[in-house]
Amino acid sequence: MRKLTEQELLWIHSRQKxxxxRYTEVYEEIFDHYCTTLENSTEIDSPSIIAKLxxxxxxxxxxxxxxxxxxxVSKQIWVAQLDFLKFWNRGFKGLLASxxxxxxxAIAIFIIPASELILVFLVIILITTAGVFFMKRDxxxxxxxxxxxxxxxxTIIKRVGILNTIFMWIYVIPSVLTRGEIHSNTLFVWATAIVTIFSVMYSISLLAIASDLPAQRTAI
Amino acid sequence: MSNNNLIKGSLQTIILKLLEENEKMYGYEITQRVKELTAGEIKITEGALYPALHKLEAEGLLSTEIQQVDNRVRKYYRLTKDGQKEVTSKMSELQGFVENLQRILTPDLKPGFNI
Structure with missing residues:
Protein backbone atom coordinates (compact mmCIF):
# COMPACT_ATOMS: atom_id res chain seq x y z
CA MET A 1 0.00 0.00 0.00
CA ARG A 2 1.45 3.36 -1.01
CA LYS A 3 0.97 6.94 0.10
CA LEU A 4 -1.01 9.17 -2.24
CA THR A 5 0.66 12.13 -3.92
CA GLU A 6 -0.54 15.72 -3.46
CA GLN A 7 -1.66 15.72 -7.09
CA GLU A 8 -3.84 12.65 -6.59
CA LEU A 9 -5.44 14.12 -3.49
CA LEU A 10 -6.09 17.34 -5.40
CA TRP A 11 -7.75 15.37 -8.24
CA ILE A 12 -10.04 13.57 -5.81
CA HIS A 13 -11.02 16.73 -3.95
CA SER A 14 -11.69 18.72 -7.10
CA ARG A 15 -13.78 15.90 -8.55
CA GLN A 16 -15.81 15.61 -5.34
CA LYS A 17 -16.28 19.37 -5.14
CA ARG A 22 -24.61 17.68 0.03
CA TYR A 23 -23.65 15.66 3.09
CA THR A 24 -20.26 15.38 4.81
CA GLU A 25 -20.83 11.69 5.52
CA VAL A 26 -21.24 10.88 1.81
CA TYR A 27 -18.25 13.07 0.92
CA GLU A 28 -16.01 11.34 3.47
CA GLU A 29 -17.12 7.83 2.56
CA ILE A 30 -16.49 8.43 -1.17
CA PHE A 31 -13.17 10.13 -0.40
CA ASP A 32 -12.04 7.11 1.62
CA HIS A 33 -13.12 4.81 -1.22
CA TYR A 34 -11.08 6.78 -3.79
CA CYS A 35 -8.03 6.92 -1.49
CA THR A 36 -8.10 3.23 -0.56
CA THR A 37 -8.53 2.17 -4.21
CA LEU A 38 -5.58 4.32 -5.27
CA GLU A 39 -3.42 3.22 -2.35
CA ASN A 40 -3.82 -0.35 -3.56
CA SER A 41 -2.67 0.45 -7.09
CA THR A 42 0.44 1.87 -8.70
CA GLU A 43 0.95 5.58 -9.32
CA ILE A 44 1.17 5.01 -13.10
CA ASP A 45 -2.35 3.54 -13.12
CA SER A 46 -3.89 6.30 -11.06
CA PRO A 47 -5.30 8.48 -13.96
CA SER A 48 -7.19 5.50 -15.38
CA ILE A 49 -8.35 4.36 -11.94
CA ILE A 50 -9.56 7.85 -11.10
CA ALA A 51 -11.43 8.00 -14.42
CA LYS A 52 -13.06 4.65 -13.60
CA LEU A 53 -14.00 5.82 -10.10
CA VAL A 73 -31.25 9.37 8.77
CA SER A 74 -34.66 11.01 8.76
CA LYS A 75 -36.11 7.66 9.81
CA GLN A 76 -33.41 7.23 12.50
CA ILE A 77 -34.08 10.67 13.96
CA TRP A 78 -37.80 10.03 14.01
CA VAL A 79 -37.22 6.77 15.93
CA ALA A 80 -34.87 8.60 18.32
CA GLN A 81 -37.54 11.29 18.89
CA LEU A 82 -40.15 8.65 19.69
CA ASP A 83 -37.71 6.90 22.03
CA PHE A 84 -37.05 10.17 23.80
CA LEU A 85 -40.76 10.71 24.32
CA LYS A 86 -41.12 7.25 25.89
CA PHE A 87 -40.17 8.70 29.27
CA TRP A 88 -40.93 5.43 31.07
CA ASN A 89 -37.89 3.86 29.38
CA ARG A 90 -35.39 6.48 30.54
CA GLY A 91 -34.40 5.28 34.01
CA PHE A 92 -35.06 6.94 37.33
CA LYS A 93 -33.69 10.41 36.46
CA GLY A 94 -35.55 10.54 33.15
CA LEU A 95 -38.75 9.39 34.79
CA LEU A 96 -38.41 11.99 37.55
CA ALA A 97 -37.70 14.78 35.04
CA SER A 98 -40.70 13.73 32.96
CA ALA A 106 -50.73 20.44 34.28
CA ILE A 107 -50.31 23.35 36.70
CA ALA A 108 -49.74 25.76 33.78
CA ILE A 109 -52.87 24.50 31.99
CA PHE A 110 -55.00 25.09 35.11
CA ILE A 111 -53.51 28.43 36.13
CA ILE A 112 -52.83 30.24 32.85
CA PRO A 113 -55.72 31.02 30.44
CA ALA A 114 -55.51 29.02 27.20
CA SER A 115 -54.81 32.03 24.97
CA GLU A 116 -51.84 33.11 27.10
CA LEU A 117 -50.68 29.54 27.58
CA ILE A 118 -50.10 29.32 23.83
CA LEU A 119 -47.76 32.31 24.11
CA VAL A 120 -45.84 30.61 26.92
CA PHE A 121 -45.46 27.49 24.78
CA LEU A 122 -44.52 29.61 21.80
CA VAL A 123 -41.66 31.04 23.86
CA ILE A 124 -40.58 27.48 24.80
CA ILE A 125 -40.60 26.49 21.12
CA LEU A 126 -38.54 29.57 20.20
CA ILE A 127 -36.03 28.87 22.98
CA THR A 128 -35.63 25.24 21.92
CA THR A 129 -35.32 26.40 18.30
CA ALA A 130 -32.53 28.78 19.28
CA GLY A 131 -30.87 25.93 21.20
CA VAL A 132 -31.07 23.57 18.22
CA PHE A 133 -29.74 26.24 15.84
CA PHE A 134 -26.84 26.93 18.20
CA MET A 135 -25.93 23.26 18.66
CA LYS A 136 -26.33 22.37 15.00
CA ARG A 137 -24.87 25.58 13.57
CA ASP A 138 -22.45 23.47 11.48
CA THR A 155 -32.28 17.04 9.25
CA ILE A 156 -32.78 18.47 12.74
CA ILE A 157 -32.53 22.07 11.51
CA LYS A 158 -35.01 21.28 8.72
CA ARG A 159 -37.50 19.82 11.20
CA VAL A 160 -37.23 22.79 13.51
CA GLY A 161 -37.72 25.07 10.50
CA ILE A 162 -40.85 23.18 9.42
CA LEU A 163 -42.22 23.27 12.98
CA ASN A 164 -41.77 27.04 13.21
CA THR A 165 -43.31 27.57 9.77
CA ILE A 166 -46.36 25.50 10.74
CA PHE A 167 -46.65 27.53 13.92
CA MET A 168 -46.49 30.77 11.97
CA TRP A 169 -49.35 29.63 9.73
CA ILE A 170 -51.64 28.26 12.39
CA TYR A 171 -51.07 30.77 15.16
CA VAL A 172 -49.12 33.92 14.36
CA ILE A 173 -50.59 34.75 10.92
CA PRO A 174 -54.30 34.30 11.91
CA SER A 175 -53.59 36.36 15.03
CA VAL A 176 -52.02 39.19 13.02
CA LEU A 177 -54.68 39.11 10.29
CA THR A 178 -57.56 39.29 12.78
CA ARG A 179 -55.64 41.69 15.04
CA GLY A 180 -55.93 39.23 17.89
CA GLU A 181 -59.73 38.83 17.62
CA ILE A 182 -59.35 35.12 16.83
CA HIS A 183 -58.11 34.61 20.40
CA SER A 184 -61.68 34.95 21.63
CA ASN A 185 -62.71 31.98 19.49
CA THR A 186 -62.75 29.01 21.88
CA LEU A 187 -62.35 26.40 19.14
CA PHE A 188 -59.27 28.16 17.75
CA VAL A 189 -57.74 28.55 21.22
CA TRP A 190 -58.18 24.90 22.18
CA ALA A 191 -57.16 23.54 18.80
CA THR A 192 -54.05 25.70 18.91
CA ALA A 193 -53.35 24.69 22.51
CA ILE A 194 -53.42 20.99 21.60
CA VAL A 195 -51.19 21.53 18.55
CA THR A 196 -48.87 23.63 20.70
CA ILE A 197 -48.46 20.95 23.36
CA PHE A 198 -47.46 18.42 20.67
CA SER A 199 -45.15 20.99 19.09
CA VAL A 200 -43.44 21.65 22.42
CA MET A 201 -42.84 17.93 22.91
CA TYR A 202 -41.60 17.64 19.33
CA SER A 203 -39.18 20.56 19.65
CA ILE A 204 -37.89 19.38 23.05
CA SER A 205 -37.23 15.92 21.60
CA LEU A 206 -35.29 17.55 18.73
CA LEU A 207 -33.28 19.61 21.21
CA ALA A 208 -32.48 16.48 23.23
CA ILE A 209 -31.32 14.62 20.12
CA ALA A 210 -29.30 17.62 18.94
CA SER A 211 -27.52 17.80 22.28
CA ASP A 212 -26.74 14.07 22.19
CA LEU A 213 -25.17 14.11 18.74
CA PRO A 214 -21.55 15.03 18.07
CA ALA A 215 -21.37 18.17 15.91
CA GLN A 216 -19.97 16.63 12.71
CA ARG A 217 -21.09 12.99 12.77
CA THR A 218 -24.09 10.98 11.75
CA ALA A 219 -23.92 8.16 14.27
CA ILE A 220 -27.12 8.21 16.28
CA MET B 1 -20.64 -11.38 -16.65
CA SER B 2 -23.37 -8.84 -16.09
CA ASN B 3 -25.29 -9.99 -13.02
CA ASN B 4 -26.14 -6.67 -11.37
CA ASN B 5 -29.87 -7.28 -11.49
CA LEU B 6 -29.47 -10.71 -9.90
CA ILE B 7 -27.27 -9.33 -7.14
CA LYS B 8 -29.54 -6.40 -6.29
CA GLY B 9 -32.08 -8.50 -4.38
CA SER B 10 -29.41 -10.31 -2.38
CA LEU B 11 -27.12 -7.39 -1.61
CA GLN B 12 -28.34 -6.92 1.96
CA THR B 13 -27.89 -10.63 2.69
CA ILE B 14 -24.37 -10.57 1.23
CA ILE B 15 -23.43 -7.59 3.42
CA LEU B 16 -24.89 -9.14 6.56
CA LYS B 17 -23.18 -12.47 5.89
CA LEU B 18 -19.78 -10.84 5.32
CA LEU B 19 -20.14 -8.82 8.49
CA GLU B 20 -21.04 -11.94 10.41
CA GLU B 21 -17.75 -13.46 9.34
CA ASN B 22 -15.68 -10.31 9.78
CA GLU B 23 -16.15 -8.28 12.93
CA LYS B 24 -16.18 -4.92 11.15
CA MET B 25 -15.71 -3.79 7.57
CA TYR B 26 -15.73 -0.61 5.49
CA GLY B 27 -17.22 -0.06 2.04
CA TYR B 28 -14.13 -0.66 -0.10
CA GLU B 29 -13.25 -3.75 1.94
CA ILE B 30 -16.69 -5.26 1.29
CA THR B 31 -16.41 -4.77 -2.50
CA GLN B 32 -12.94 -6.35 -2.50
CA ARG B 33 -13.99 -9.29 -0.34
CA VAL B 34 -16.89 -10.10 -2.67
CA LYS B 35 -14.59 -9.83 -5.68
CA GLU B 36 -12.07 -12.12 -3.99
CA LEU B 37 -14.62 -14.75 -2.90
CA THR B 38 -16.19 -14.95 -6.35
CA ALA B 39 -12.92 -14.68 -8.28
CA GLY B 40 -14.10 -11.41 -9.79
CA GLU B 41 -17.37 -12.88 -11.10
CA ILE B 42 -19.51 -10.71 -8.85
CA LYS B 43 -18.75 -7.01 -8.59
CA ILE B 44 -20.80 -4.97 -6.19
CA THR B 45 -21.45 -1.50 -7.50
CA GLU B 46 -20.56 1.22 -5.03
CA GLY B 47 -23.69 3.16 -5.98
CA ALA B 48 -25.77 0.28 -4.60
CA LEU B 49 -23.47 -0.74 -1.76
CA TYR B 50 -23.37 2.50 0.23
CA PRO B 51 -27.14 3.17 0.15
CA ALA B 52 -27.67 -0.48 1.24
CA LEU B 53 -25.25 -0.02 4.15
CA HIS B 54 -27.00 3.20 5.19
CA LYS B 55 -30.38 1.48 4.99
CA LEU B 56 -29.24 -1.42 7.16
CA GLU B 57 -27.83 1.10 9.64
CA ALA B 58 -31.14 2.99 9.73
CA GLU B 59 -32.96 -0.29 10.32
CA GLY B 60 -30.75 -0.89 13.35
CA LEU B 61 -29.10 -3.97 11.85
CA LEU B 62 -25.69 -2.31 11.58
CA SER B 63 -23.83 0.07 13.82
CA THR B 64 -20.99 2.32 12.72
CA GLU B 65 -17.64 3.34 14.06
CA ILE B 66 -15.56 6.22 12.74
CA GLN B 67 -11.79 5.83 12.65
CA GLN B 68 -9.11 8.29 11.64
CA VAL B 69 -6.91 6.77 8.91
CA ASP B 70 -4.09 8.85 7.36
CA ASN B 71 -5.76 12.26 7.74
CA ARG B 72 -9.14 11.01 6.61
CA VAL B 73 -12.07 9.31 8.26
CA ARG B 74 -13.13 5.76 7.65
CA LYS B 75 -16.58 4.45 8.50
CA TYR B 76 -16.62 0.87 9.73
CA TYR B 77 -19.83 -1.15 9.84
CA ARG B 78 -20.55 -3.98 12.24
CA LEU B 79 -23.58 -6.13 13.06
CA THR B 80 -25.82 -5.16 15.93
CA LYS B 81 -27.58 -7.82 18.01
CA ASP B 82 -30.65 -7.43 15.78
CA GLY B 83 -28.37 -7.72 12.75
CA GLN B 84 -26.93 -11.00 14.03
CA LYS B 85 -30.44 -12.43 14.31
CA GLU B 86 -31.35 -11.11 10.87
CA VAL B 87 -28.40 -12.89 9.18
CA THR B 88 -29.84 -16.30 9.99
CA SER B 89 -33.30 -15.49 8.70
CA LYS B 90 -32.01 -13.72 5.56
CA MET B 91 -29.66 -16.62 4.83
CA SER B 92 -32.35 -19.28 5.09
CA GLU B 93 -34.65 -17.09 2.98
CA LEU B 94 -32.00 -16.78 0.26
CA GLN B 95 -31.05 -20.46 0.44
CA GLY B 96 -34.69 -21.43 0.06
CA PHE B 97 -35.00 -19.14 -2.94
CA VAL B 98 -31.86 -20.57 -4.58
CA GLU B 99 -33.11 -24.13 -4.03
CA ASN B 100 -36.47 -23.30 -5.62
CA LEU B 101 -34.77 -21.55 -8.51
CA GLN B 102 -32.61 -24.63 -9.00
CA ARG B 103 -35.73 -26.81 -9.17
CA ILE B 104 -37.22 -24.55 -11.82
CA LEU B 105 -34.08 -24.32 -13.90
CA THR B 106 -33.17 -28.01 -13.69
CA PRO B 107 -36.37 -29.93 -12.97
CA ASP B 108 -34.67 -33.22 -13.80
CA LEU B 109 -32.67 -32.98 -10.61
CA LYS B 110 -35.84 -33.17 -8.52
CA PRO B 111 -38.26 -35.44 -10.38
CA GLY B 112 -40.90 -35.22 -7.68
CA PHE B 113 -41.14 -31.45 -7.90
CA ASN B 114 -44.31 -29.99 -9.45
CA ILE B 115 -45.14 -26.34 -10.11
Whole structure:
Protein backbone atom coordinates (compact mmCIF):
# COMPACT_ATOMS: atom_id res chain seq x y z
CA MET A 1 0.00 0.00 0.00
CA ARG A 2 1.45 3.36 -1.01
CA LYS A 3 0.97 6.94 0.10
CA LEU A 4 -1.01 9.17 -2.24
CA THR A 5 0.66 12.13 -3.92
CA GLU A 6 -0.54 15.72 -3.46
CA GLN A 7 -1.66 15.72 -7.09
CA GLU A 8 -3.84 12.65 -6.59
CA LEU A 9 -5.44 14.12 -3.49
CA LEU A 10 -6.09 17.34 -5.40
CA TRP A 11 -7.75 15.37 -8.24
CA ILE A 12 -10.04 13.57 -5.81
CA HIS A 13 -11.02 16.73 -3.95
CA SER A 14 -11.69 18.72 -7.10
CA ARG A 15 -13.78 15.90 -8.55
CA GLN A 16 -15.81 15.61 -5.34
CA LYS A 17 -16.28 19.37 -5.14
CA UNK A 18 -17.58 19.42 -8.70
CA UNK A 19 -20.26 16.90 -7.69
CA UNK A 20 -21.73 19.31 -5.10
CA UNK A 21 -22.13 16.52 -2.57
CA ARG A 22 -24.61 17.68 0.03
CA TYR A 23 -23.65 15.66 3.09
CA THR A 24 -20.26 15.38 4.81
CA GLU A 25 -20.83 11.69 5.52
CA VAL A 26 -21.24 10.88 1.81
CA TYR A 27 -18.25 13.07 0.92
CA GLU A 28 -16.01 11.34 3.47
CA GLU A 29 -17.12 7.83 2.56
CA ILE A 30 -16.49 8.43 -1.17
CA PHE A 31 -13.17 10.13 -0.40
CA ASP A 32 -12.04 7.11 1.62
CA HIS A 33 -13.12 4.81 -1.22
CA TYR A 34 -11.08 6.78 -3.79
CA CYS A 35 -8.03 6.92 -1.49
CA THR A 36 -8.10 3.23 -0.56
CA THR A 37 -8.53 2.17 -4.21
CA LEU A 38 -5.58 4.32 -5.27
CA GLU A 39 -3.42 3.22 -2.35
CA ASN A 40 -3.82 -0.35 -3.56
CA SER A 41 -2.67 0.45 -7.09
CA THR A 42 0.44 1.87 -8.70
CA GLU A 43 0.95 5.58 -9.32
CA ILE A 44 1.17 5.01 -13.10
CA ASP A 45 -2.35 3.54 -13.12
CA SER A 46 -3.89 6.30 -11.06
CA PRO A 47 -5.30 8.48 -13.96
CA SER A 48 -7.19 5.50 -15.38
CA ILE A 49 -8.35 4.36 -11.94
CA ILE A 50 -9.56 7.85 -11.10
CA ALA A 51 -11.43 8.00 -14.42
CA LYS A 52 -13.06 4.65 -13.60
CA LEU A 53 -14.00 5.82 -10.10
CA UNK A 54 -15.41 9.03 -11.58
CA UNK A 55 -17.72 6.87 -13.69
CA UNK A 56 -18.67 4.77 -10.67
CA UNK A 57 -19.42 7.81 -8.53
CA UNK A 58 -21.21 9.75 -11.22
CA UNK A 59 -23.46 12.75 -10.56
CA UNK A 60 -26.62 10.59 -10.46
CA UNK A 61 -25.04 7.97 -8.17
CA UNK A 62 -23.84 10.59 -5.71
CA UNK A 63 -27.19 12.41 -5.72
CA UNK A 64 -28.85 9.03 -5.11
CA UNK A 65 -26.51 8.41 -2.17
CA UNK A 66 -27.31 11.85 -0.72
CA UNK A 67 -31.03 11.21 -1.08
CA UNK A 68 -30.91 7.70 0.33
CA UNK A 69 -28.87 8.83 3.34
CA UNK A 70 -31.35 11.66 3.92
CA UNK A 71 -34.24 9.18 3.92
CA UNK A 72 -32.47 6.77 6.28
CA VAL A 73 -31.25 9.37 8.77
CA SER A 74 -34.66 11.01 8.76
CA LYS A 75 -36.11 7.66 9.81
CA GLN A 76 -33.41 7.23 12.50
CA ILE A 77 -34.08 10.67 13.96
CA TRP A 78 -37.80 10.03 14.01
CA VAL A 79 -37.22 6.77 15.93
CA ALA A 80 -34.87 8.60 18.32
CA GLN A 81 -37.54 11.29 18.89
CA LEU A 82 -40.15 8.65 19.69
CA ASP A 83 -37.71 6.90 22.03
CA PHE A 84 -37.05 10.17 23.80
CA LEU A 85 -40.76 10.71 24.32
CA LYS A 86 -41.12 7.25 25.89
CA PHE A 87 -40.17 8.70 29.27
CA TRP A 88 -40.93 5.43 31.07
CA ASN A 89 -37.89 3.86 29.38
CA ARG A 90 -35.39 6.48 30.54
CA GLY A 91 -34.40 5.28 34.01
CA PHE A 92 -35.06 6.94 37.33
CA LYS A 93 -33.69 10.41 36.46
CA GLY A 94 -35.55 10.54 33.15
CA LEU A 95 -38.75 9.39 34.79
CA LEU A 96 -38.41 11.99 37.55
CA ALA A 97 -37.70 14.78 35.04
CA SER A 98 -40.70 13.73 32.96
CA UNK A 99 -43.02 13.64 36.00
CA UNK A 100 -41.85 17.12 37.02
CA UNK A 101 -42.35 18.32 33.44
CA UNK A 102 -45.87 16.90 33.23
CA UNK A 103 -46.73 18.32 36.66
CA UNK A 104 -45.58 21.80 35.59
CA UNK A 105 -47.57 21.42 32.37
CA ALA A 106 -50.73 20.44 34.28
CA ILE A 107 -50.31 23.35 36.70
CA ALA A 108 -49.74 25.76 33.78
CA ILE A 109 -52.87 24.50 31.99
CA PHE A 110 -55.00 25.09 35.11
CA ILE A 111 -53.51 28.43 36.13
CA ILE A 112 -52.83 30.24 32.85
CA PRO A 113 -55.72 31.02 30.44
CA ALA A 114 -55.51 29.02 27.20
CA SER A 115 -54.81 32.03 24.97
CA GLU A 116 -51.84 33.11 27.10
CA LEU A 117 -50.68 29.54 27.58
CA ILE A 118 -50.10 29.32 23.83
CA LEU A 119 -47.76 32.31 24.11
CA VAL A 120 -45.84 30.61 26.92
CA PHE A 121 -45.46 27.49 24.78
CA LEU A 122 -44.52 29.61 21.80
CA VAL A 123 -41.66 31.04 23.86
CA ILE A 124 -40.58 27.48 24.80
CA ILE A 125 -40.60 26.49 21.12
CA LEU A 126 -38.54 29.57 20.20
CA ILE A 127 -36.03 28.87 22.98
CA THR A 128 -35.63 25.24 21.92
CA THR A 129 -35.32 26.40 18.30
CA ALA A 130 -32.53 28.78 19.28
CA GLY A 131 -30.87 25.93 21.20
CA VAL A 132 -31.07 23.57 18.22
CA PHE A 133 -29.74 26.24 15.84
CA PHE A 134 -26.84 26.93 18.20
CA MET A 135 -25.93 23.26 18.66
CA LYS A 136 -26.33 22.37 15.00
CA ARG A 137 -24.87 25.58 13.57
CA ASP A 138 -22.45 23.47 11.48
CA UNK A 139 -25.40 22.84 9.15
CA UNK A 140 -25.95 26.56 8.62
CA UNK A 141 -24.06 28.37 5.91
CA UNK A 142 -24.41 31.95 4.76
CA UNK A 143 -21.75 31.59 2.09
CA UNK A 144 -22.70 31.47 -1.55
CA UNK A 145 -20.18 28.73 -2.30
CA UNK A 146 -21.17 25.10 -1.79
CA UNK A 147 -20.47 23.51 1.57
CA UNK A 148 -21.15 19.95 2.74
CA UNK A 149 -23.11 19.63 5.95
CA UNK A 150 -23.68 16.92 8.51
CA UNK A 151 -26.82 14.95 7.64
CA UNK A 152 -28.12 14.75 11.21
CA UNK A 153 -27.62 18.48 11.78
CA UNK A 154 -29.32 19.33 8.49
CA THR A 155 -32.28 17.04 9.25
CA ILE A 156 -32.78 18.47 12.74
CA ILE A 157 -32.53 22.07 11.51
CA LYS A 158 -35.01 21.28 8.72
CA ARG A 159 -37.50 19.82 11.20
CA VAL A 160 -37.23 22.79 13.51
CA GLY A 161 -37.72 25.07 10.50
CA ILE A 162 -40.85 23.18 9.42
CA LEU A 163 -42.22 23.27 12.98
CA ASN A 164 -41.77 27.04 13.21
CA THR A 165 -43.31 27.57 9.77
CA ILE A 166 -46.36 25.50 10.74
CA PHE A 167 -46.65 27.53 13.92
CA MET A 168 -46.49 30.77 11.97
CA TRP A 169 -49.35 29.63 9.73
CA ILE A 170 -51.64 28.26 12.39
CA TYR A 171 -51.07 30.77 15.16
CA VAL A 172 -49.12 33.92 14.36
CA ILE A 173 -50.59 34.75 10.92
CA PRO A 174 -54.30 34.30 11.91
CA SER A 175 -53.59 36.36 15.03
CA VAL A 176 -52.02 39.19 13.02
CA LEU A 177 -54.68 39.11 10.29
CA THR A 178 -57.56 39.29 12.78
CA ARG A 179 -55.64 41.69 15.04
CA GLY A 180 -55.93 39.23 17.89
CA GLU A 181 -59.73 38.83 17.62
CA ILE A 182 -59.35 35.12 16.83
CA HIS A 183 -58.11 34.61 20.40
CA SER A 184 -61.68 34.95 21.63
CA ASN A 185 -62.71 31.98 19.49
CA THR A 186 -62.75 29.01 21.88
CA LEU A 187 -62.35 26.40 19.14
CA PHE A 188 -59.27 28.16 17.75
CA VAL A 189 -57.74 28.55 21.22
CA TRP A 190 -58.18 24.90 22.18
CA ALA A 191 -57.16 23.54 18.80
CA THR A 192 -54.05 25.70 18.91
CA ALA A 193 -53.35 24.69 22.51
CA ILE A 194 -53.42 20.99 21.60
CA VAL A 195 -51.19 21.53 18.55
CA THR A 196 -48.87 23.63 20.70
CA ILE A 197 -48.46 20.95 23.36
CA PHE A 198 -47.46 18.42 20.67
CA SER A 199 -45.15 20.99 19.09
CA VAL A 200 -43.44 21.65 22.42
CA MET A 201 -42.84 17.93 22.91
CA TYR A 202 -41.60 17.64 19.33
CA SER A 203 -39.18 20.56 19.65
CA ILE A 204 -37.89 19.38 23.05
CA SER A 205 -37.23 15.92 21.60
CA LEU A 206 -35.29 17.55 18.73
CA LEU A 207 -33.28 19.61 21.21
CA ALA A 208 -32.48 16.48 23.23
CA ILE A 209 -31.32 14.62 20.12
CA ALA A 210 -29.30 17.62 18.94
CA SER A 211 -27.52 17.80 22.28
CA ASP A 212 -26.74 14.07 22.19
CA LEU A 213 -25.17 14.11 18.74
CA PRO A 214 -21.55 15.03 18.07
CA ALA A 215 -21.37 18.17 15.91
CA GLN A 216 -19.97 16.63 12.71
CA ARG A 217 -21.09 12.99 12.77
CA THR A 218 -24.09 10.98 11.75
CA ALA A 219 -23.92 8.16 14.27
CA ILE A 220 -27.12 8.21 16.28
CA MET B 1 -20.64 -11.38 -16.65
CA SER B 2 -23.37 -8.84 -16.09
CA ASN B 3 -25.29 -9.99 -13.02
CA ASN B 4 -26.14 -6.67 -11.37
CA ASN B 5 -29.87 -7.28 -11.49
CA LEU B 6 -29.47 -10.71 -9.90
CA ILE B 7 -27.27 -9.33 -7.14
CA LYS B 8 -29.54 -6.40 -6.29
CA GLY B 9 -32.08 -8.50 -4.38
CA SER B 10 -29.41 -10.31 -2.38
CA LEU B 11 -27.12 -7.39 -1.61
CA GLN B 12 -28.34 -6.92 1.96
CA THR B 13 -27.89 -10.63 2.69
CA ILE B 14 -24.37 -10.57 1.23
CA ILE B 15 -23.43 -7.59 3.42
CA LEU B 16 -24.89 -9.14 6.56
CA LYS B 17 -23.18 -12.47 5.89
CA LEU B 18 -19.78 -10.84 5.32
CA LEU B 19 -20.14 -8.82 8.49
CA GLU B 20 -21.04 -11.94 10.41
CA GLU B 21 -17.75 -13.46 9.34
CA ASN B 22 -15.68 -10.31 9.78
CA GLU B 23 -16.15 -8.28 12.93
CA LYS B 24 -16.18 -4.92 11.15
CA MET B 25 -15.71 -3.79 7.57
CA TYR B 26 -15.73 -0.61 5.49
CA GLY B 27 -17.22 -0.06 2.04
CA TYR B 28 -14.13 -0.66 -0.10
CA GLU B 29 -13.25 -3.75 1.94
CA ILE B 30 -16.69 -5.26 1.29
CA THR B 31 -16.41 -4.77 -2.50
CA GLN B 32 -12.94 -6.35 -2.50
CA ARG B 33 -13.99 -9.29 -0.34
CA VAL B 34 -16.89 -10.10 -2.67
CA LYS B 35 -14.59 -9.83 -5.68
CA GLU B 36 -12.07 -12.12 -3.99
CA LEU B 37 -14.62 -14.75 -2.90
CA THR B 38 -16.19 -14.95 -6.35
CA ALA B 39 -12.92 -14.68 -8.28
CA GLY B 40 -14.10 -11.41 -9.79
CA GLU B 41 -17.37 -12.88 -11.10
CA ILE B 42 -19.51 -10.71 -8.85
CA LYS B 43 -18.75 -7.01 -8.59
CA ILE B 44 -20.80 -4.97 -6.19
CA THR B 45 -21.45 -1.50 -7.50
CA GLU B 46 -20.56 1.22 -5.03
CA GLY B 47 -23.69 3.16 -5.98
CA ALA B 48 -25.77 0.28 -4.60
CA LEU B 49 -23.47 -0.74 -1.76
CA TYR B 50 -23.37 2.50 0.23
CA PRO B 51 -27.14 3.17 0.15
CA ALA B 52 -27.67 -0.48 1.24
CA LEU B 53 -25.25 -0.02 4.15
CA HIS B 54 -27.00 3.20 5.19
CA LYS B 55 -30.38 1.48 4.99
CA LEU B 56 -29.24 -1.42 7.16
CA GLU B 57 -27.83 1.10 9.64
CA ALA B 58 -31.14 2.99 9.73
CA GLU B 59 -32.96 -0.29 10.32
CA GLY B 60 -30.75 -0.89 13.35
CA LEU B 61 -29.10 -3.97 11.85
CA LEU B 62 -25.69 -2.31 11.58
CA SER B 63 -23.83 0.07 13.82
CA THR B 64 -20.99 2.32 12.72
CA GLU B 65 -17.64 3.34 14.06
CA ILE B 66 -15.56 6.22 12.74
CA GLN B 67 -11.79 5.83 12.65
CA GLN B 68 -9.11 8.29 11.64
CA VAL B 69 -6.91 6.77 8.91
CA ASP B 70 -4.09 8.85 7.36
CA ASN B 71 -5.76 12.26 7.74
CA ARG B 72 -9.14 11.01 6.61
CA VAL B 73 -12.07 9.31 8.26
CA ARG B 74 -13.13 5.76 7.65
CA LYS B 75 -16.58 4.45 8.50
CA TYR B 76 -16.62 0.87 9.73
CA TYR B 77 -19.83 -1.15 9.84
CA ARG B 78 -20.55 -3.98 12.24
CA LEU B 79 -23.58 -6.13 13.06
CA THR B 80 -25.82 -5.16 15.93
CA LYS B 81 -27.58 -7.82 18.01
CA ASP B 82 -30.65 -7.43 15.78
CA GLY B 83 -28.37 -7.72 12.75
CA GLN B 84 -26.93 -11.00 14.03
CA LYS B 85 -30.44 -12.43 14.31
CA GLU B 86 -31.35 -11.11 10.87
CA VAL B 87 -28.40 -12.89 9.18
CA THR B 88 -29.84 -16.30 9.99
CA SER B 89 -33.30 -15.49 8.70
CA LYS B 90 -32.01 -13.72 5.56
CA MET B 91 -29.66 -16.62 4.83
CA SER B 92 -32.35 -19.28 5.09
CA GLU B 93 -34.65 -17.09 2.98
CA LEU B 94 -32.00 -16.78 0.26
CA GLN B 95 -31.05 -20.46 0.44
CA GLY B 96 -34.69 -21.43 0.06
CA PHE B 97 -35.00 -19.14 -2.94
CA VAL B 98 -31.86 -20.57 -4.58
CA GLU B 99 -33.11 -24.13 -4.03
CA ASN B 100 -36.47 -23.30 -5.62
CA LEU B 101 -34.77 -21.55 -8.51
CA GLN B 102 -32.61 -24.63 -9.00
CA ARG B 103 -35.73 -26.81 -9.17
CA ILE B 104 -37.22 -24.55 -11.82
CA LEU B 105 -34.08 -24.32 -13.90
CA THR B 106 -33.17 -28.01 -13.69
CA PRO B 107 -36.37 -29.93 -12.97
CA ASP B 108 -34.67 -33.22 -13.80
CA LEU B 109 -32.67 -32.98 -10.61
CA LYS B 110 -35.84 -33.17 -8.52
CA PRO B 111 -38.26 -35.44 -10.38
CA GLY B 112 -40.90 -35.22 -7.68
CA PHE B 113 -41.14 -31.45 -7.90
CA ASN B 114 -44.31 -29.99 -9.45
CA ILE B 115 -45.14 -26.34 -10.11
Missing amino acids: SLHI NDTFSWSVVKGMDKELEKN IIGFALL ALSFRLSHKTVSISSA
